[in-house]
Amino acid sequence: MYRYRATEAFCFYRLSDPQKESTRRAWEIFKRDPFDPRLRTLDFHYGRIIYAVEIEADLRAVFYIDGDLVITVDIGTHDVYKR
Secondary structure, three states: OOEEEEOOOOOHHHOOHHHHHHHHHHHHHHOOOOOOHHHOOEEEEOOOEEEEEEEEOOEEEEEEEEOOEEEEEEEEOHHHHHO
């Protein structure tokens, strides 16, 4: 079982209303299992393993895991990978 925390960069409130709704639906899946196949979780390396889940066609949430803590880093378009 994981615990969850968001960084200050994770700004849900800057999303459009439809994106917020999609994010809420994805969150229900994510909090049960961040690796649920419906989220199409990908991993990449930036000194540590970073993961991204697909919320919509061009909306991703980026996170990493530290022990039993899932830290959500950012949310946005594919540009979120460059941040």
